[in-house]
Amino acid sequence: MKKLIFLTIAVSLSLFAGVKDLDIENFEKAKREGVPVIDIRTPSEWRETGVIKGSHTIMFFDRSGRYDLKSFLERLSKLGINKDKPFILVCRSASRTKMVGDFLSDRMGYKKVYELKGGILNWQRHKKPLVPPAR
Numbered sequence: 001m002k003k004l005i006f007l008t009i010a011v012s013l014s015l016f017a018g019v020k021d022l023d024i025e026n027f028e029k030a031k032r033e034g035v036p037v038i039d040i041r042t043p044s045e046w047r048e049t050g051v052i053k054g055s056h057t058i059m060f061f062d063r064s065g066r067y068d069l070k071s072f073l074e075r076l077s078k079l080g081i082n083k084d085k086p087f088i089l090v091c092r093s094a095s096r097t098k099m100v101g102d103f104l105s106d107r108m109g110y111k112k113v114y115e116l117k118g119g120i121l122n123w124q125r126h127k128k129p130l131v132p133p134a135r
Contacts, residue, residue, distance in 0.1 A: 019101025021117040022088060024126050030088060030114065036079055039090045040100060041120070043133070049120055050130030055090060057133050060100050073108075086112035094119040 022030060031037055037055035039046065046057055058075045061067050081087050089097035097115035104110040116123065123130070 018105050019089065019098055019113045019115045021094075022114050023117050024122065024128065027088065027114075027116050030086070035114070036081060036087045037090060037116075038076070038079075038081075038087055039120075040096060041091050045092060045120075046133035049124070051133045052090060052120075052123065053129065053131045061096060083109050084111055086114060088114040088116060090116045090123075091119045093121050 031052075031054065037052055039051050039055045039057050040060040041057075042059055042061075042063055043057075044063075051057060056075075056079060058072060060072055076087070079087075089101050091097045094115055094117060097119065101113040101115050105113045118125070120130075
C-alpha cells in the first residue's frame with residue numbers, strides 16, 4: 001500500500017514539474033502581461049535571426065556545449081527572477097529550452113518555467129517580428 005501511495009504522489013508531482021510549452025498566442029499573452037522572455041541562444045544566433053522584442057539575451061550553452069550555471073542564475077536574479085516568478089525561455093527550436101527548463105524546474109526548484117513551443121523557428125514560421133539584439 002505504501003508503494004502505491006508513493007507511486008501516486010511521484011506521478012502526480014511529475015505531471016506538474018518541468019518546463020511548460022506556450023504556443024504563439026499564449027506566449028504573446030504572457031509577454032504582454034510582463035512575463036520576462038529569456039533568449040538562451042548564442043550571440044551569433046541572435047545576430048543571425050534577431051531576437052523577439054523585449055527579450056533578454058542570456059546565453060546558456062556556448063558553441064562547445066559548455067555552460068556556466070552560476071553566471072546564468074545570477075543574471076536571472078538581476079532581472080528579478082526567482083524560483084516563484086514566471087519566465088519564458090527561447091532558443092532556436094525549443095530543444096535547448098526543454099533541457100534547460102526541465103533542469104531549472106526539476107533540479108533547481110523554479111516553479112514557473114515556460115518555453116516558446118518550437119522556438120525562434122516557430123516564431124519565424126508565424127511571420128512574427130524580430131529585432132536586432134541589444135548590445
